[in-house]
Amino acid sequence: MKTMKTLGLGLALSCLALNAAHAQDDSLRTAIRADYQANLESLYQHFHAHPELAFEERETAARLAQELRALGYDVTEGVGRTGLVAVLGNGEGPTLMLRADMDALPIREQTGLDYASTVMRASGGGELPVMHACAHDTHMTALVGTARQMVERRGEWSGTLVLVGQPAEEVGLGSDAMLKDGLYERFPVPDAAVSFHTWGYLKSGEIRYVPEYAMANVDTVDLYIKGIGAHGASPQLGKDPVVLGSQIVLALQTLVSRELSPFDVGVVTVGAFNAGTKHNIISDEAHLQITVRSYTDAVREKLLSGIERIARGQAEAAGLPEDLMPVMEAKEVYTPALYNDPELTQRSVAVLRERFGARVGEADPVTGGEDFARYGRTTEDVPVFMFWVGATPQDTIDAALAEGRTPPANHSPFFYPDAEVAIPVAVEGMTAIALDFLKKD
Numbered sequence: 001m002k003t004m005k006t007l008g009l010g011l012a013l014s015c016l017a018l019n020a021a022h023a024q025d026d027s028l029r030t031a032i033r034a035d036y037q038a039n040l041e042s043l044y045q046h047f048h049a050h051p052e053l054a055f056e057e058r059e060t061a062a063r064l065a066q067e068l069r070a071l072g073y074d075v076t077e078g079v080g081r082t083g084l085v086a087v088l089g090n091g092e093g094p095t096l097m098l099r100a101d102m103d104a105l106p107i108r109e110q111t112g113l114d115y116a117s118t119v120m121r122a123s124g125g126g127e128l129p130v131m132h133a134c135a136h137d138t139h140m141t142a143l144v145g146t147a148r149q150m151v152e153r154r155g156e157w158s159g160t161l162v163l164v165g166q167p168a169e170e171v172g173l174g175s176d177a178m179l180k181d182g183l184y185e186r187f188p189v190p191d192a193a194v195s196f197h198t199w200g201y202l203k204s205g206e207i208r209y210v211p212e213y214a215m216a217n218v219d220t221v222d223l224y225i226k227g228i229g230a231h232g233a234s235p236q237l238g239k240d241p242v243v244l245g246s247q248i249v250l251a252l253q254t255l256v257s258r259e260l261s262p263f264d265v266g267v268v269t270v271g272a273f274n275a276g277t278k279h280n281i282i283s284d285e286a287h288l289q290i291t292v293r294s295y296t297d298a299v300r301e302k303l304l305s306g307i308e309r310i311a312r313g314q315a316e317a318a319g320l321p322e323d324l325m326p327v328m329e330a331k332e333v334y335t336p337a338l339y340n341d342p343e344l345t346q347r348s349v350a351v352l353r354e355r356f357g358a359r360v361g362e363a364d365p366v367t368g369g370e371d372f373a374r375y376g377r378t379t380e381d382v383p384v385f386m387f388w389v390g391a392t393p394q395d396t397i398d399a400a401l402a403e404g405r406t407p408p409a410n411h412s413p414f415f416y417p418d419a420e421v422a423i424p425v426a427v428e429g430m431t432a433i434a435l436d437f438l439k440k441d
């Protein structure tokens with residue numbers, strides 16, 4: 001009974017809140033709907049049909065720049081190679097940065113859409129198909145939609161809006177390139193940075209967020225294991241890197257299971273193991289390619305130093321001399337974990353809930369990477385927040401689940417987002433967050 005009563009009261013309260021919210025939201029929602037019909041849908045289809053790979057987003061950036069300039073933004077192109085920055089100053093107040101990524105993937109589109117990509121990019125004598133399979137086209141379109149609402153509502157806010165069209169998210173290098181090219185020196189330093197990602201595993205129009213750590217540190221490690229070559233018939237004359245490499249792979253399995261606290265997150269996956277040329281030759285080198293995932297810097301350090309320690313220890317046990325110890329190369333550029341700032345998250349989620357009610361929910365963190373994180377990892381200490389917008393109709397999800405599979409989603413050649421729902425929701429969410437962050441005192 002107590003539960004019933006509480007539930008009833010909760011419903012009554014949220015109905016009131018929704019009614020209040022709807023009264024003020026209707027004009028924004030209606031304006032976005034009209035903009036979608038008049039402009040955004042065709043813009044989205046244009047971006048979708050003309051995808052470009054990482055650091056090649058020249059036509060894409062030119063079109064995005066043209067759209068934002070037409071709205072009155074001060075646009076600078078060529079930031080971080082193919083990135084762009086659009087600034088709208090609107091008096092005193094804080095600075096908010098909104099970011100959309102622009103790159104597509106080397107995938108042959110198989111959606112059968114009228115506006116499907118047929119783009120082929122020349123690649124070393126051959127050709128690579130290109131497709132917006134991660135829905136970055138919806139991100140750019142929503143950025144333009146948000147930019148327009150913020151111009152039309154400039155009487156309701158005060159401060160500076162910085163819009164970023166970022167290249168090369170899929171290769172994890174775009175935000176780094178823009179920061180190194182002076183994003184926080186040549187343009188106003190933001191007091192917060194917000195972004196969203198369209199998500200194909202989630203029902204159209206639903207919104208999800210993860211408080212604090214949402215996505216992982218991604219490290220890419222190459223381990224070069226040395227050996228001493230010999231005839232396969234005389235193993236006593238060599239040091240076999242295939243056996244040593246196998247021992248290292250097995251020993252690495254204890255890093256997460258025996259060295260991390262059960263409450264810490266870590267992944268060490270050996271994705272590739274290459275060695276040797278022929279049945280009867282003991283080779284003199286093996287090469288492991290490893291991906292390492294973590295959330296905290298402490299766990300990251302523990303896993304990376306652990307890989308090096310284990311590789312060396314196993315090589316010593318195999319009796320290899322000092323000059324034949326394994327060499328580990330951790331790629332200098334890694335994707336840092338996405339940490340949603342608690343205060344900014346709480347504030348933004350409150351705004352989203354006011355607009356979308358029960359369609360907003362908390363999600364579990366994942367161990368994928370997202371280079372939006374890097375905007376929060378500079379000496380400027382910018383708080384960042386990223387949320388997810390669902391883009392697959394419920395009946396498509398149900399049909400897939402009934403067949404025992406998941407629906408086509410991000411990075412699938414069959415994935416196309418439910419743009420008509422996802423883009424207006426994203427524009428409304430981003431605009432609402434921006435209007436709140438930049439609201440007049």
Ligand SMILES: [Zn+2]
Pocket residue numbers: 134170410411
């Ligand atoms: Zn992607």
Ligand SMILES: [Zn+2]
Pocket residue numbers: 134135136169197
């Ligand atoms: Zn993506």
